[in-house]
Amino acid sequence: MSDIKLSIIDREGETHKLTAPTDMAMNLMEVIRLYNLAEEGTIGICGGMAMCASCQCYIKSNNHIPKMEDEEEAMLSEAFNVKENSRLSCQIKITEELEGLICELAPEE
Numbered sequence: 001m002s003d004i005k006l007s008i009i010d011r012e013g014e015t016h017k018l019t020a021p022t023d024m025a026m027n028l029m030e031v032i033r034l035y036n037l038a039e040e041g042t043i044g045i046c047g048g049m050a051m052c053a054s055c056q057c058y059i060k061s062n063n064h065i066p067k068m069e070d071e072e073e074a075m076l077s078e079a080f081n082v083k084e085n086s087r088l089s090c091q092i093k094i095t096e097e098l099e100g101l102i103c104e105l106a107p108e109e
Contacts, residue, residue, distance in 0.1 A: 004096060009060075009104035010037045020094045028089035028103070029055040042108050048090035053079035055089040056106035064097045081106050 003019040008031075010016060020031045029044045032055070046052040050071040056079055059065060065087065068076075072091045076082050086106065092098070 002096060004094065004099040004101075006031070006098065006100075007102045008032060008035070008037050009102070011105050011107060020098075022094055022096050024094075026094045028057070028092040028094065028098075028101075030090075031094060032057075032089060032105070038105055039108075043105070044090060046090075050075050050088055050091055053088065053106075054108075056081070056086055057089045057103045058083055058106060059085045059087055059101070059103050061100060061102040063099075063101045065092055079106075080109050 002022045004022055006018055006020055008016045008018065016035065016037055018035055020026065027048060029048055032038060033044055043055050045054040053075055069091065072088050075088060076086055
């Protein structure tokens, strides 16, 4: 098993340093939910299908993250609090390239 280290800034501004497995086909939203970093029912409402923006986050590090697919880009075009570094955490697979990732959860609508 290979774990990576991540830093997640929750909606209150607190930074959480945590580990995530790269061999379980998880995405960043699932890791955030696993560690209870957002109030239940406020993140991943659509179940990770890129059909809501409840898992929007801001990528604050320079990790290589795959390019946005059309569905993610369309959802973010309709979301609130979108920034240049916004991504849907449900669309970011946990891979070794995310080692050291820093992201901040977007405010709840």
